[in-house]
Amino acid sequence: MSEAILYHGEPNGPSLSVLAALEESGLDIECRAIDLAAGERHGLPGVTDSMAMDYAVEGEGPVLVIDGEAMSEAVFIAQYFDEAAGGCGLQPADPYARWQMLMWCRQATERLSPAAAYLGLHASTAGDAPLDTMASEDLRERWTDWQQRRFDEAKLADSRAKVAQFAQRIEDQLDDGREWLMGSFSIADLETFAWIRSMRHLEAEAFSGKGALDAWMGRVESRPSVQAALARSTTGEPERAFAPGPEINRWG
Amino acid sequence: MGEITLYHWEPNANSGKPMLALEEKGVAYASHYINMLQFDQHQPEYLAVNPQGTIPAMTHGDLVLTESTAIMEYVDEAFDGPALMPADPQDRWRVRWWMKFMDQWLGPSFSMIGWCTFIGPSLASKTEEEREAMLARIPLPERRVAWRKAMFAEFSEAELAESRRRISKGVELLEEELGKRPFVASNAYSLADINIFNSTYMLPVGNADICSPELTPNIWRWLREVYQRPAVQRTWAKGTGRFTDRFTAVMRDFA
Numbered sequence: 001m002s003e004a005i006l007y008h009g010e011p012n013g014p015s016l017s018v019l020a021a022l023e024e025s026g027l028d029i030e031c032r033a034i035d036l037a038a039g040e041r042h043g044l045p046g047v048t049d050s051m052a053m054d055y056a057v058e059g060e061g062p063v064l065v066i067d068g069e070a071m072s073e074a075v076f077i078a079q080y081f082d083e084a085a086g087g088c089g090l091q092p093a094d095p096y097a098r099w100q101m102l103m104w105c106r107q108a109t110e111r112l113s114p115a116a117a118y119l120g121l122h123a124s125t126a127g128d129a130p131l132d133t134m135a136s137e138d139l140r141e142r143w144t145d146w147q148q149r150r151f152d153e154a155k156l157a158d159s160r161a162k163v164a165q166f167a168q169r170i171e172d173q174l175d176d177g178r179e180w181l182m183g184s185f186s187i188a189d190l191e192t193f194a195w196i197r198s199m200r201h202l203e204a205e206a207f208s209g210k211g212a213l214d215a216w217m218g219r220v221e222s223r224p225s226v227q228a229a230l231a232r233s234t235t236g237e238p239e240r241a242f243a244p245g246p247e248i249n250r251w252g
Numbered sequence: 253m254g255e256i257t258l259y260h261w262e263p264n265a266n267s268g269k270p271m272l273a274l275e276e277k278g279v280a281y282a283s284h285y286i287n288m289l290q291f292d293q294h295q296p297e298y299l300a301v302n303p304q305g306t307i308p309a310m311t312h313g314d315l316v317l318t319e320s321t322a323i324m325e326y327v328d329e330a331f332d333g334p335a336l337m338p339a340d341p342q343d344r345w346r347v348r349w350w351m352k353f354m355d356q357w358l359g360p361s362f363s364m365i366g367w368c369t370f371i372g373p374s375l376a377s378k379t380e381e382e383r384e385a386m387l388a389r390i391p392l393p394e395r396r397v398a399w400r401k402a403m404f405a406e407f408s409e410a411e412l413a414e415s416r417r418r419i420s421k422g423v424e425l426l427e428e429e430l431g432k433r434p435f436v437a438s439n440a441y442s443l444a445d446i447n448i449f450n451s452t453y454m455l456p457v458g459n460a461d462i463c464s465p466e467l468t469p470n471i472w473r474w475l476r477e478v479y480q481r482p483a484v485q486r487t488w489a490k491g492t493g494r495f496t497d498r499f500t501a502v503m504r505d506f507a
Binding site for chain 1: 273309315316318319322323325326329330342344345346348352353356357360364374394397398400411414417418421425429432
């Protein structure tokens with residue numbers, strides 16, 4: 001493989017899922033920690049094509065730079081690792097099972113992650129990032145809202161409801177006794193776990209009485225790939241590290 | 253493996269994506285037209301297929317698939333025919349990135365303007381009671397909010413301005429992308445082209461301030477090439493009314 005570097009934040013949310021996916025793939029790619037909450041993602045060295053970094057729907061996620069091209073979006077980077085490794089088992093081979101996994105991941109990235117990111121920002125102190133380095137106007141606005149602590153009560157309530165609904169969705173999915181969300185282990189487990197993990201302390205009641213969810217979280221957390229990803233934390237509390245994530249749907 | 257039925261509206265945006273993907277693959281399917289403006293998608297017959305009431309949906313034997321981009325990926329993997337995903341993993345990543353950028357960032361802005369200027373007014377002849385009854389049948393709360401805004405013209409000036417800003421920015425980024433390689437995301441025609449074309453094929457009509465042969469020569473070259481594809485022409489020939497008229501008008505200019 002050509003020159004590749006993975007720039008990642010504290011192992012929470014998309015940085016956690018991508019770091020764990022890299023471990024699962026066994027690919028030899030250099031990882032460099034950056035401070036997402038300080039806006040360091042916007043000044044990466046050696047980037048000649050920054051479009052996907054500047055306009056990532058995901059917001060402040062990890063960036064994989066290969067031959068100068070900045071690659072973003074955690075689920076797609078995980079798919080890249082799986083495919084570059086010749087198939088490391090992170091995606092089902094059957095087309096319909098794959099469709100189910102992609103649909104699950106879309107639900108996670110469109111419903112759970114915007115909600116978790118919003119609640120995470122609300123619970124954390126804004127980084128002092130220089131906004132003039134950010135190309136995307138709408139991402140800049142999410143940063144400004146965070147720095148000036150402008151939070152919308154209706155969005156907070158909606159986010160809490162979405163986290164609770166997603167916790168229930170996971171519990172229901174595991175109801176038949178399956179070990180992993182899609183039956184066999186996949187990107188869906190990593191992506192979902194990475195976003196819901198930090199909600200356990202912020203939205204504790206969403207987890208109460210959900211035995212299957214709890215046991216599944218334990219299984220994901222104890223995977224060597226996830227342990228290795230979590231061990232990259234420099235603060236010791238990665239579940240408290242947030243930066244602006246995906247926007248909450250503008251309409252419909 | 254069983255019959256394929258596609259439940260779709262016109263060859264445009266989300267409905268057009270699986271229609272064109274199936275056509276490019278050479279896969280025969282039974283077409284089930286859902287008249288979105290009559291709210292067929294919220295009638296019991298359709299909710300029995302897709303309880304979410306969103307279109308399009310596809311059935312393949314006993315399997316039910318929803319969400320246009322995910323359906324396209326399934327179509328490409330499940331059937332023989334020309335590959336619509338590149339082989340190189342980085343190219344594949346780029347195809348997915350562009351489809352998400354369209355589906356979640358640029359596309360909603362196109363559709364807000366489209367709903368505001370076309371869909372809302374086309375329902376204006378219905379009485380308020382009729383419109384409320386139509387809204388009451390929508391299963392997803394988010395879709396209910398979106399339809400309400402369109403039906404009662406409740407989009408704020410700020411929302412519309414933001415959508416226009418995104419459209420103009422998105423067109424600029426697409427122009428830049430198509431300056432890097434012949435197609436969106438890779439050197440070969442792919443699902444990304446099918447996805448993006450379905451939301452941009454009408455750009456040559458009435459958008460001269462953001463898209464023209466002079467302002468966006470790369471988009472123009474790409475549109476001209478995609479318009480000429482036999483599968484594209486067959487797909488839009490299946491449409492009715494303004495969608496096919498608009499396609500035919502642009503096609504005349506490109507010929």
